[in-house]
Amino acid sequence: MKTWTQAEPRDLHLLDGDGYNSEFQALASSAISLDRTQLPITCIDDDNLTSGAVHTIWCNTLTGSGNTDGQQLLADPTTIPSAFQAVTYQNYSGGWQPLCTLTLSGFKGGSLFVEWSGCGYVNGWCHQTLNVDYPGNPKHITTRIVVAGVTVAEKYGMEQGCRSTRLFGTMQFPPGDHVVTVQWSATGPGSDDPVLDEVTSDHIVVYHVWGSKIMAVGRWR
């Protein structure tokens, strides 16, 4: 806490105990507080003041390259021209797939809030399958946020059509450069699912996830 002159000793002036006490009290108060401006000049400088001392925010944006542009890992370029070039049953047979990642460099340990948002699409035409005499194979996409191998949040949804969606959660984590991984999983192919346009031989798109954004806030005090 910065304080200024409370009493100034001067030539010919009394050896004032009250003045000494008030000045000493002010200086002592300054010395034990966080005011860096009254400490010796080289005591604390940029080298001692690490950015993000209280909290840090990490994020990726839509303008980046790689997996921030969409769900790229299973992009199928041979879908019908009017559809997304995305997941087909030619390139996906079920199970968790990585969607995007974000490295939390310098995470100091403590509370972590992490949020993913994006858009998802499920081709509802495929629910029924080609064999109408038997139960269908309903489609859905599940997303989850995994940090350091621990699932922070998971959402079962995006059953049909196209939706903007958001998923977030908070959890305590130890220090470390943790990696946030957003994963998706969808209903796998059944025996009667349509996979190919018989006329054009184009693949039928079943799922698509894109516009992924991750934002994480680490707080350690």
Added chain:
Amino acid sequence: MKDIAVTVARPLGGLQTTLPQAPTAASLLTNWTVDKATNAWSSKVGYERYRPDPLAGFDPFTSTWRIDSLHVYQGASTGSRQIILFESRGTLYLLHEAVGSNMAILALATGRRVPSAGQPGSTYTDVAGGVVICNGEDTPVFVRPWPLGGSADASSTIDQCIRSLGFATVPGAPDPLRVVTMASTPTSITRGTSDAVCLWWPVRSTALGQFGEWGLGRSTNTETDPDQTSTYAWAVSFLSDTGSESALSTVGTSSWLLRASVSGFRYCAAIRIPVGPLGTAGRRIYRTKNYSNDGDQPGDTTLFYVDDVRNNLDELFFDPYETSALGAEAPSLVESTAFPAPRARVSAVFADCLWLDGGTIEPNILFHSHPGRPDQYGASSFVRVPSNLGGVVGMLSHYTTLIVFCESGICVVNGTFSNGFTVSSITSQVACRSPHAADSVPGMGVLFLAEDGVYVLRGGLVGGSEMSVECLSDPITSILSRATSDCMARAQARYSPTERAWHCYFAVDGNERSPIGIVWHVERQGWSIRDSFPVSALDRVYNGTLLFGHDVGTVDASNEDLTPECGLFVITAVRHLGGAIVDIDDVPTFVPGNPPTSVYRSAWQDFGDPNLLKQVHYVTLWVQTTGSFGIEVNAYKDFRYDPAMSTPGLKLQPPDQALLPVYGDAALLSGETAIYDTSAWQIPNCRPIRYDVATESCTSFAFEVVTTDDVVLVAWEIGYGVKGTRVTRGHAA
């Protein structure tokens, strides 16, 4: 001395220049403050650099000129105790103190208005999470001083700490992509060239998944009316980082019809949404119901809440929500409109609303925001101040009212946002023309500098209370008459909790700078003067110490051997008036300035009967023991300008005991120089110091103490004799 009568002044009053004077008053009281221990007048005043580092000189202020405005943002929600903002020569700075020796001033904005000598500096108002800054010419800005980190980070991120206040205009209209409906086979879907989507949901129970829960528009044709049409309109608003919501955009519409052979599907719309300006934290989407002639609400374009986009990045939003999923009706213009006060001069927070004046274009209008939302203004969120009071000059929130200072009077605003606000005129005879010359004083009310004096506004208008305006400055009218009236708009006033005093500084004697300070001391209920304090802008830091910006700065940098004072200073008990950087042996060295000269001159004493001549024999000063320097007393008689005599200097030591130890060089003093590890610390105590005075006969008498040393003046007494001689007849004309 049996024939000697004694008059005693105890306790001592404040400055009074009017006649007749109270016996305990002072004719001159310059550069004194109230000693906390004794409640007496103390000369321990001065000012020092805000940054006390002995090696820092005037860094980081060496490039600053006159400080035109200053604000200390207290208790910032940023981890710092306070953040200091100030303007100099058109640049708005933030003082970055986080890194010790690398303390720096960071420019938030340049090219801002430089106030003329007759214009007030910018006004600053603390709101949740930031500071609003107005000056009447530049668009009001909102500064959110996010923790800036180290020097490099702070320099690169400072631009993100400032943005325009409010929403300058409505958002651009959303742009829905064309909805293409299902064809009989996927390959026959005609999507056109671009900007179209075909995103569908089944509605029939024979479909799998969540049939019937999602989708917009008609799902079936009828035999008599094929080509069922669905028409929707979307609008968007911006959500700022203060929680404020902008006005709605104009709508973007989309319409589609079902193909005759395909039914059982509803559709999702994809909408391009605008990205908001800096400070936008999200977008809010609104939509109509299906208002086509085939829909349930033909012609009804009422908008309803759909969803929030919780970022300012996404450019595409997918709307699959059924009508039943829509939320509340969209806000009207009453809730939010474009920012109404782009040239606001002053601002204040009252009833949790941010208040702004209309600037020179609408000088009689006060706009107010929604509670807790400083960026959001409704179309009807304004009040008019009585036109006979003139334009709005300043605002101050106090007690249960918002005090509005106008060119020709004062009015107050009462009420709440939910119940409405009312304006009441308080006076049209007293006006304050400086937005910075008013502050609350505990136990008194609001003290403010008017054109003709200093007034206090007491009371309120709630609970049967009454408001009153009383003049406090009658004792110092002659001081106020020296004011440079055209520069009164730049007067600065703040209450200091540390000193328990209200300071007010204004230019005098035709000058534009070099102000004089008048100080109202709460304990003494009296005035004193501050001289040689170059205050241009004034505020107080977290502990109540007054902080001021220099009124000249580096304008005199042509003198290579002397770097004059510049930047920020604090008014403290230091015994110097600032200082300067002087080259000593080619080493720039900070040299403290001289101590201020303190002058105490008693009131003119006629000892009860001005018709009788008196012979003053002595003056006794009751002072705290403060040292071995010499204090002289000048004796005046009969209102003469020059002193009749000056006494020898006396030490402020016990007159009848051994001298107390003092700081100093042992070679220069005999006996009283303190010896390390031997001399005991002393507690100052009150002692009488008697000065012999011989002024011959006089009708009125006054004495004066002029000092640059530490004096604590508790009381005084004057001993005099009266022989019964009356004053002589006046000169014949």
